[in-house]
Each structure stands twice: as C-alpha cells, then as structure tokens.
Amino acid sequence: MNIEFLEALKDLEKEKGIAVDVLLDAIEAALLSAYKRNFGSLQNARVHIERETGDFKVYTQRSVMEFVEDPRLEIDLDEAKKINPNYQVGDIVETEVTPRNFGRIAAQTAKQVVVQRIREAERNIVFEEFVNREGEIVTGTVQRFEQKNVLIELGKTEAILMPSEQMPGEDYRHGERIKVYIVEVRKTTKGPQIMVSRTHPGLLKRLFELEVPELQEGVVELKAIAREAGARSKIAVYSRDENVDPVGACVGPKGMRVQNIVNELNGEKVDIIKWNPDPSKFVASSLSPAKVMAVEVWDEEKIARVIVPDYQLSLAIGKEGQNARLAAKLTSWKIDIKSESQMQEIYSEECGEVYDSLDE
Incomplete structure (x- = not known):
C-alpha cells in the first residue's frame, strides 16, 4: 500500500461518503486477522497503517511483568527496561514483526475490505433513501418472478410484491411499469428489503x-x-x-x-x-349508490339501522354483501339494512306485542 492507495480511498470518500479513517480501521482489523491466520501467531498483535504514506507495520504486544508466565504475551521488567528505561509493570511493549512477504496478502486483503465496505455503503444509501419513503407511491418496472413473488426494479434496488399484496386478476408482464405502495423497508445482511403492495388502502389514498x-x-x-x-x-x-x-x-x-x-x-x-360529522347522514351516504329512506342510530353501540325502499335493498347490500361491508368499514359502524316492507312487518309485530300486553 502506498500514497496512490490513500488517494484512491480519498476519492471513494468523496464519491461514496465512506470516511477514509473508517476504511483504514477496517483494513487494519482485516490485516490483523490475515496475519494471525497466515502466520499462526498466538501473540497479541496490532497492525498500523501510516495515514500519510500508506505504509503498514505489524507489532506484537507484550505486557511488562515482574514474573513471566507466557513469554508470547508477557515480557520481564528487566528485559523491557533494556528497550526503554521508562517501562514499568503493566506497560505494553511493542515489537515490529512485519513479515517480509506480507505485502501481497495485505494488498489482497485491503482490496476485499474496500469492496465489501463499498457494497455496505451502497446498501445503506439505498436503505436510507427508501426507509424515509414508507407510505409513499413509487413507479417501478416488473423485472422478474421468483415463485409467486414479483420483483419490481426501483433504480438501484428491487422491491418485492408478495402474492398477498397482488391485486386479484392482475397480470404482471416483464418490463411493465406499475405504481406500487411502499409498505415496509427492512435492513438485512443482503441489503435493504423493500416490501410493496398493490392492495393497500394507502395506494388509493396516494x-x-x-x-x-x-x-x-x-x-x-x-x-x-x-x-x-x-x-x-x-x-x-x-x-x-x-x-x-x-x-x-x-x-x-x-x-x-x-x-x-x-x-x-x-x-x-x-x-x-x-x-359528514352526523353519523346518520354519513352512514346513509356510505351506502351509495343506494337511496336511503331513514337511519336509526344507537351511538353507544355504534349500530345503525338503515331503511331503504324494497327495490333498493339488493343494491344497498351489494353483490355478496360488498356494498354494505365497505360502508361498515368506511364509517366504523355496524350497519343493519332493512327494506321498507321488512320494517313494516317489524313495526306491526311490535305494535301487536304492545296490544297484547294491554289486554293482559
């Protein structure tokens, strides 16, 4: 490693936003692992990269002790003082042990670390870009299919459209551009995982x-x-x-x-x-396109009884109850729909019960 290598790291800092010191710290840690792996050292060691020249050196570290038990990790006080008279018990003595043929390993290791950190930085950039866009609409291109999942290309990354988030009866063709709603952005070891939807109510809102x-x-x-x-x-x-x-x-x-x-x-x-802030009027409107004659509400229970003309009953309920179901979801009220003739029967029965009780 040399000055040109340091200049390259500085260019990366400007382009990718990865601090040079962060890269050098990571390279030092990787070089230490490579040193121990290739040279079988059980000693405490440290790798240092000179920030001005790019030169690197490997140092062993031994603690100064009065009585040495493991010479690989410890050094006698008298011996330490021969190196430097100022050493005291508990100090750390460093000795350079840079192997002669360590340069090739160092260059290869540094390259791997830099490539890995670039990938991580790019993933973090993508994650930060999309994590702040949860709840928004993005336009992407149908890229490929994995089992039943649809992979949507969003520039530098892909989003996953799971089967549960796909609209019934909707076909997705390769190269087709579609709008999707970002439901969740997860951080994983393989990069950001962006979950999108075509069925979420938020898509309609956006x-x-x-x-x-x-x-x-x-x-x-x-x-x-x-x-x-x-x-x-x-x-x-x-x-x-x-x-x-x-x-x-x-x-x-x-x-x-x-x-x-x-x-x-x-x-x-x-x-x-x-x-409408008036629940009866809001419930009546929610059953559109059906026409409503009257609405009775029970506020505490949030129950509404809706009366419609006989010919409007099926329209108010909708196919397989869909219109009534959506109206209930929209208003957050439980809606009981009755036709005019059904209500007349109910009123007749109630009146009959009243008369019976009077007779008694």
Whole structure:
C-alpha cells in the first residue's frame, strides 16, 4: 500500500461518503486477522497503517511483568527496561514483526475490505433513501418472478410484491411499469428489503393525492378509506372550504381524475362520498349508490339501522354483501339494512306485542 492507495480511498470518500479513517480501521482489523491466520501467531498483535504514506507495520504486544508466565504475551521488567528505561509493570511493549512477504496478502486483503465496505455503503444509501419513503407511491418496472413473488426494479434496488399484496386478476408482464405502495423497508445482511403492495388502502389514498390538487393543498381532506382491492373501494372526503365541493374535486372535470385512478387500478370501482360529522347522514351516504329512506342510530353501540325502499335493498347490500361491508368499514359502524316492507312487518309485530300486553 502506498500514497496512490490513500488517494484512491480519498476519492471513494468523496464519491461514496465512506470516511477514509473508517476504511483504514477496517483494513487494519482485516490485516490483523490475515496475519494471525497466515502466520499462526498466538501473540497479541496490532497492525498500523501510516495515514500519510500508506505504509503498514505489524507489532506484537507484550505486557511488562515482574514474573513471566507466557513469554508470547508477557515480557520481564528487566528485559523491557533494556528497550526503554521508562517501562514499568503493566506497560505494553511493542515489537515490529512485519513479515517480509506480507505485502501481497495485505494488498489482497485491503482490496476485499474496500469492496465489501463499498457494497455496505451502497446498501445503506439505498436503505436510507427508501426507509424515509414508507407510505409513499413509487413507479417501478416488473423485472422478474421468483415463485409467486414479483420483483419490481426501483433504480438501484428491487422491491418485492408478495402474492398477498397482488391485486386479484392482475397480470404482471416483464418490463411493465406499475405504481406500487411502499409498505415496509427492512435492513438485512443482503441489503435493504423493500416490501410493496398493490392492495393497500394507502395506494388509493396516494393516487388521489397525486391526481387532486385540493388534497395536496389541504383544502380537501380524505377522512376514511375502505377497499377491497381489484373490485370496489369507497372514500370519504371533506372540504375545509364551503365553496369547494370535495366530491367534485375528487371526480374532476368530466370525471377525468377518478378515471385515471380507476385505470391505474385496472377497473377497480371507486365510490366517492362526502363525509359528514352526523353519523346518520354519513352512514346513509356510505351506502351509495343506494337511496336511503331513514337511519336509526344507537351511538353507544355504534349500530345503525338503515331503511331503504324494497327495490333498493339488493343494491344497498351489494353483490355478496360488498356494498354494505365497505360502508361498515368506511364509517366504523355496524350497519343493519332493512327494506321498507321488512320494517313494516317489524313495526306491526311490535305494535301487536304492545296490544297484547294491554289486554293482559
């Protein structure tokens, strides 16, 4: 190792952000291991790299003792004083023992350490870049498939789209560019592991924020999301400005904003509902597109009974209960949907019970 080697390390410091001292400390530690491995030394030793010239030397270290038990680790006080009269018991005496043919091993070891540290630094850079982006959308390219996982290329690294995070019925083709939501970034020995999703409700939220300027500006607020990925979603929005229609802002001119999101999600239907602090009005709106006649609420239990016209019952419940299920998720209320005729029967039975009790 020489001055040119030190200059190369300084260039690496500028390019990769790895401090020269950190690299030299790591090289010294690696050289010490190489020395012990190749020369079978059981002595205490130290490797030092001169920071100005790049020269390296190996030193053995022995403790000064009055009575020596192991000459490989200890040195007699009288003998130590022959080297330097100032030595006292407990001091460390260093003796240079640099092997003649250690240069080749040192060069090879230094190269391995530098390469390893560069890889670690690059992994840390990628990790730091993406760990701060959890909860955001990124655009990547479908790179390859491992079993059922889809590997998405994100510049210098790859993200993993697991089967549970893939949208039902969605095909991923090699080279296709798709938007994904960063769920989690893990630090592993092989580098950062970035877990992404196409089914997370956060993906829908971020897509709306990209399309709707009023959401970015904070004029419109997205209050709640309920999503069944690939099929249907509902979002509740609220405007801080009375002059801004939150639903209209999210739909966009001629429906273009919401249509762009639907296209990105391969046809997933999205219902946009105006949030209301009044639970009965919010629950009624959440069952859109069904028309609601009345809502009864029990605040403590967070239960709402919704009455709809007979011809609207199947629409309110939805296919396989999907509309009612999403409305319940959106509002966080348990929703019991009854048709008008069902409620008439219930009222009739309740009235009958009242009359019976009066007769008694």
